[in-house]
Amino acid sequence: MKKKKRIKELGPDRPYLQIHQQSSDRGRAYTRGFSSTSYGKRSWLAGCDVSHAFYCFPCLLFQSPGTKRCGQQQGIAEQLDEGYRIGIRRHNEELALRGHDESETSDNPGIFRGLVDFVASLDFENATVFKGTSKTVQNELLDCMLSVVREHIIQEARSSDFLSIQPDETTDIATQCQLVLVLRYIDAKSNVQERFFEFIPLHSTTADSIATALKERLAVILPEDQKRKLISQAYDGASVMRGxxxxxxxxxQDVYPNAHYIHCYEHQLNLIMQQATSHIPKLPIDYRQSDGTSTAVPSIQCLSTERTSSAVFKLYETQVTLTLLPSERQEPLPCCWRIRILSFFLQLFHNIMPHVDLLYAKLQKDDIDSVHIRGSIQQFQQDIQKIRNSLHSLVDQSSEGGSQPKKQRSLSPEVHERIAAEVCDTVLRHTLERFPFTDHLINATLRQADRFEQYKMVFPEDALSRTxxxxPVLDGSKLKTELSLIYCKEEFRACCGALDLLQLFMENNLEEVFSETVTLLKILVTTPMTTAEAERCFSTLKRIKTFLRNSMTQERLNALAMLSMKKRLLTEMTDFNQKVIEKCASQKERRANFIFK
Known part of the structure; x- marks a missing residue:
């Protein structure tokens, strides 16, 4: 052992060996040789100039009699230990519960068979009665899991003070219209939760069909005496939704009068960028890369309406040579000026899109609230205004190094600046129009920390009366007294958003002292400003219900979607396994009762 320790301290011997091997491939013979650079790439490699061979250094140190060296020929399955092979079986697929081939020799039997084999290897490996691989057993277990999770979500929703819904509809791979229902509420730990509840199949996408499906599900979630809890409903802005x-x-609202309508702010921001790019002329230009390939440049209209600006960044930052498309060479506008116009507007949107992406990223957060969003929108307006004020320098920079062609007044720098100003003005104007924070959203202005000093001098009576x-659940006089005290305290101004202030009250046991303010904060936090969670559910739907699994039943789809999207919830439910076992055992008689007389 001492010799082995000494050898380990010295490290592997790495002599320069000239080893050559004759090989052939597709009838062509060639010679393979060893390169000393392999030592640096493989830290475990050791060489011997006596035997003129290579070895695995750990194997030389720790090999015991009767074991095989890693250099000997053996299969991959033999090289992997039992634990690693179990891990591969468990994580081989993410969502496909059943495999195409569930036999014992299958390399991809599916999640369910893999879990059964895993449990069997620990408990009843030699069981001859229960196998648990039938489709009926799988569906029963999935139904029990879905039922347990739904009961937990319903219990959380009923125990919360307020509830919001985020419905949205799409068409799956089987051309079946699916309506997703997402619930938003505050749990017992004062954390905001957005829970997927169900995919609802629709026979038609009319307002009556969608509203009827939502009312049926909400009747299960909220009893008759808790209808006042539903305070908002967020949609993507389709005409059938927002009518x-x-x-x-x-x-x-006819059934739930407190359910105020919210038009998704993400969709509205996308519409703003569509309006902004409508002022830019179309310029059919392509770019030629270093390898000679030529690709048409998408129009600025297409680049700017995407929710991410990767296309703008890629085209702007990539060093390419722009050339005129062959179909457009007969037009009077010179090619160099077409390229210059495109470069100018690429520079403009290269400055604008980072602020758009930043606002998109904030809107997609689960714990975002209307107070935080209002502050983010104001910052976005300030950033766009700075770009608007610096357009003159941007035009001067783009016009350097070239002269204006004759009889082409439409290409003057003044025209460039005018169009760019129209783009910025459109963004600013539509931002004010689409994000006004009026009506029921005016309550966000009561919690703006940057206005506390102003509210300390003049209380916002108009905003309070509209709120x-x-x-109506709020007590106006008590709320005014509490807010007046909050406006005077410096420690409350440091809280960023309504959720931070709510958690501050809860952590310091101030919910009874500021009872009406806590109620207002819960309303602000529970109100969803986007339908991002519903869009994420559609991504999961596409992964689960694929072309090869388009005949999946609705119950199985909901169960797989719930297990996929709410993995963290399952880990937080410490009694999840026990509840599933009890529910599965109580569904029907699984063992005959024999009575002896």
């Missing part, structure tokens, strides 16, 4: 007379939101009108 004020016959839309889904109107039909829902009380939108939410």
């Amino acid at each position: 004020t007379t016959a839309g889904v939101q109107r039909k829902m 009380l009108k939108a939410y």
Whole structure:
């Protein structure tokens, strides 16, 4: 052992060996030789100039009689230990519960068979009665799991003070219209939760069909005496959803009068960028890369309406040679000026899109609230205004190194600056119009930390009266007293957003002292400003219900989607396994009762 320790301290011997091997491939013979650089790439490699061979250094130190060296020929399955092979079986697939081949020799039997084999290797490996691999047993277990998770979510929703919904619809691979229902509420630990509840199949996408499906599910979640808890409903802005007379939101408000309508702010920001790019002329230009390939440049209209600006960044930062498309060479506008126009607008949107991406990223957070969003939108407006004020220097920079062609007044730097100003003005104007924070959203202005000094001098009576009108559950006089005290305290101004202030009250046991303010904060936090979680559910739907699994039943789809999207919830439920076992055992008689007389 001492010799082995000494050898380990010295490290592997790495002599320069000239080893050559004759090989052939597809009828062509060649000679392979060893390179000394292999020592640096493989730290375990050791050589011997006596035997003129290579060895694995750990194997030389720790090999015992009867074991095989790693250099000997053996299969991959033999080289992997038992624990690693179990890990591969468990994580071979993410969502495909059943495999195409579930036999014992299958390399990809599916998640369910893999878990059964894993448990069997620990407990009843030699069982001859229960195998648990039938489709019926799988579906029963999935139904029990889904039922347990739903009961937990319903219990959390009923115990919360307020509830919001985020419905959205899409079409799956089997051309079946699916309506997703996402619930948003504050749990017992004062954390905001957005829970996927169900995929609901629809026979039609009319307002009546969608509203009826939502009312049926909400009747299960909220009892008759808790209808006041539903305070908001967020949609993507489709006409069938937002209609004020016959839309889904109107039909829902007839039953749930406190359910105020929210138009998803992400969709509205996308519409703002579409309006901004409508002022830019189309310039059919392609770019030629270093390898000679030529690709058409997408129009600025397409690049800017994407929710990410990767296309703008890639085209701007990549060093390419722009050339005129062959179909457009007969037009009077010179090629160099077409390229210069495109470069100018690429520079403009290269400055704008980072701020758009930053606002998108903030809107997609689960714990975002209306107070935080209002501050982010104001910062976005300030950033766009700075770009608007610096357009003159941007135009001067783009016009350097070239002269204006004759009889081409439309290409003057003044025209460039005018179009760029229209783009910025459109973004600013539509931002004010689409994000006004009026009506029921005006309550966000009561919690703006940057206005506390102003509110300390002049209390916002108008905003308070509108908030009380939108939410009658609040006590106006007590809320005014509590807010007046909050405006005077410096420690409350440091809280960023309504959620931080709510958690501050809860951690310091101040919910009874500021009872009305806590209620207002819960309303602010529970109100969803986007439908990002519903969009994420659609991504999971596409991964689960694929072309090869398009005949999946609705119950199985909901169960797999719930297990996939709420993995953290399952780990937090310490009694999840026990509840599933009890529910599965109580569903029906699984063993005959023999009575002897």
